[in-house]
Amino acid sequence: MQPKPRFNKTLLAGVFILSAGNTFTASADLFTVSAEAVPDVAVAPVVGTQISFGTGVIGNKVGQSCALAGIAWVDEDDLLFDKLPIGANATTGNLVTAATITGNACVTGSTGEIIVIEIDGADASTVTVSVPDVTGTGWTYTPTAESCVVDFDRGNDVQDVCQPLTTNTVTGVGMSLTQVNGAAAATVDELPDTAIGYAAMSGLTRMVLAGQITLSSDLGQGTIVSDNILVQVTYE
Amino acid sequence: MKQLNTFKIATPLLLVAAMSPAMATDVTVPLNFTTLPVITIVETRPLDFGSVLSLTAADTCTMSTSAGTLLTSAQEGVNSQNTATFTTTTLAQNSVGQLAGDCAGGADGNVGIYTINSFQDADITVSVTAGTTTDIAFAPVGYVTNLDEAGGVFARTPVSVGVAAAVNASTALTAFSVAGTNRAIIGGTITNQVPLTAGAPYATDFNLNVVYQ
Numbered sequence: 001m002q003p004k005p006r007f008n009k010t011l012l013a014g015v016f017i018l019s020a021g022n023t024f025t026a027s028a029d030l031f032t033v034s035a036e037a038v039p040d041v042a043v044a045p046v047v048g049t050q051i052s053f054g055t056g057v058i059g060n061k062v063g064q065s066c067a068l069a070g071i072a073w074v075d076e077d078d079l080l081f082d083k084l085p086i087g088a089n090a091t092t093g094n095l096v097t098a099a100t101i102t103g104n105a106c107v108t109g110s111t112g113e114i115i116v117i118e119i120d121g122a123d124a125s126t127v128t129v130s131v132p133d134v135t136g137t138g139w140t141y142t143p144t145a146e147s148c149v150v151d152f153d154r155g156n157d158v159q160d161v162c163q164p165l166t167t168n169t170v171t172g173v174g175m176s177l178t179q180v181n182g183a184a185a186a187t188v189d190e191l192p193d194t195a196i197g198y199a200a201m202s203g204l205t206r207m208v209l210a211g212q213i214t215l216s217s218d219l220g221q222g223t224i225v226s227d228n229i230l231v232q233v234t235y236e
Numbered sequence: 237m238k239q240l241n242t243f244k245i246a247t248p249l250l251l252v253a254a255m256s257p258a259m260a261t262d263v264t265v266p267l268n269f270t271t272l273p274v275i276t277i278v279e280t281r282p283l284d285f286g287s288v289l290s291l292t293a294a295d296t297c298t299m300s301t302s303a304g305t306l307l308t309s310a311q312e313g314v315n316s317q318n319t320a321t322f323t324t325t326t327l328a329q330n331s332v333g334q335l336a337g338d339c340a341g342g343a344d345g346n347v348g349i350y351t352i353n354s355f356q357d358a359d360i361t362v363s364v365t366a367g368t369t370t371d372i373a374f375a376p377v378g379y380v381t382n383l384d385e386a387g388g389v390f391a392r393t394p395v396s397v398g399v400a401a402a403v404n405a406s407t408a409l410t411a412f413s414v415a416g417t418n419r420a421i422i423g424g425t426i427t428n429q430v431p432l433t434a435g436a437p438y439a440t441d442f443n444l445n446v447v448y449q
Contacts, residue, residue: 037259038259040259040261041259041260041261042261043261043262043263044263045263045265050265050266050268051265051266051267051268052267052268052269053268053269054269054270055269055270055272055273055355056272056355056358057269057270057271057272058271058272058358058448058449059271059272059448060447060448066269107272107355107356107357107358107359108357109356109357109386109407110355110356110357112269115265117263117265134267141267209265213269219271220271221271221272221273221274221275221448222270222271222272222273222274223270223271224268224270225267225268225269225270225271226266226267226268227266227267228264228265228266228267229264229265229266229267230262230263230264231262231263231264231265232260232261232262233260233261233262233263234259234260234261235259235260
């Protein structure tokens with residue numbers, strides 16, 4: 001029977017300590033870092049809205065135009081935007097389905113329809129919105145000042161404005177932040193001061209698409225015209 | 237430490253890769269419009285002088301559109317005396333069909349009544365031209381109802397060869413007509429081109445033209 005070595009415990013202890021020390025000093029490792037780009041901007045018409053110049057276009061008015069009222073007509077309740085900060089909603093009750101049309105190429109008193117489009121992007125982001133002209137056979141559609149995109153300044157709601165699409169493109173459009181419907185002008189307040197029941201929005205904005213058509217040739221009577229308008233929204 | 241350095245280098249690369257693409261979304265929305273409807277003209281009552289023409293060549297017989305038998309609101313397509321609609325200008329009911337010239341007999345003739353269907357509140361121009369000359373020639377003369385409800389004005393706008401009537405179509409359904417209509421009330425003058433035969437029927441025509449202004 002051989003005697004047991006007396007240094008066994010000492011040796012084992014040293015091994016454990018060394019082992020533990022090795023684990024501690026190996027704290028540098030490859031960790032996964034993930035990031036995701038801002039969500040792709042989504043653009044969709046508000047249900048129940050569409051753009052139409054109606055049935056009152058006078059087909060033989062070559063060289064004449066017919067304009068569809070947009071910002072001047074739309075109820076701010078539809079645009080979720082205070083058109084007249086700290087003022088009355090002058091267009092309350094106006095229906096998007098009965099917007100006024102005016103001009104030599106349309107019958108006075110007839111109506112059209114305007115479309116409200118919602119843009120869903122990232123909080124605190126800005127976007128560029130472009131709506132190119134549309135040219136059909138004998139006519140051209142252009143946005144004009146009556147089409148606009150609500151630009152939330154994300155500060156004082158008095159600075160919020162619906163930027164017109166006169167030049168087909170609007171840049172620097174601010175998306176809304178989480179809403180605080182306060183009455184004080186100095187607060188972050190993207191909602192009309194008198195609004196009741198507005199849903200809080202964050203990272204959203206809306207635009208109204210109206211505009212005008214100009215006839216370049218005689219379209220005749222009873223002609224049904226249908227085409228598509230392209231709306232392009234890009235993060236800046 | 238080597239692994240830690242790798243981590244530090246990798247971090248900015250991952251973030252750049254995640255943030256760099258510019259994102260855009262396109263959406264197309266339908267655009268629609270319809271030009272004004274095709275104008276139609278319906279003969280509500282034929283123009284008829286009756287058996288009155290003299291037999292002599294070059295004789296004339298004229299039917300009035302301002303004297304004769306009372307024209308009802310139903311025939312004219314509007315209540316010209318409706319002060320609720322025509323708040324500014326109303327007109328008394330019109331009388332029509334009185335014959336003058338080389339016409340035999342005392343009965344009034346029937347003016348032609350033509351219903352013009354266009355578009356409510358549309359501005360239209362109505363003109364007339366002579367038609368085919370047969371044994372008789374006809375020069376149409378009359379008027380077109382002009383319903384300016386917005387301005388509260390009713391008028392009878394004259395129309396004859398070379399004189400067009402610029403009028404406004406009705407805006408609403410009434411007891412006497414539907415929206416988007418006018419009526420042309422046409423009389424005029426017949427001139428015999430040849431000696432006529434007693435008891436024989438004679439016919440000619442004329443053109444009624446309507447366009448959107």
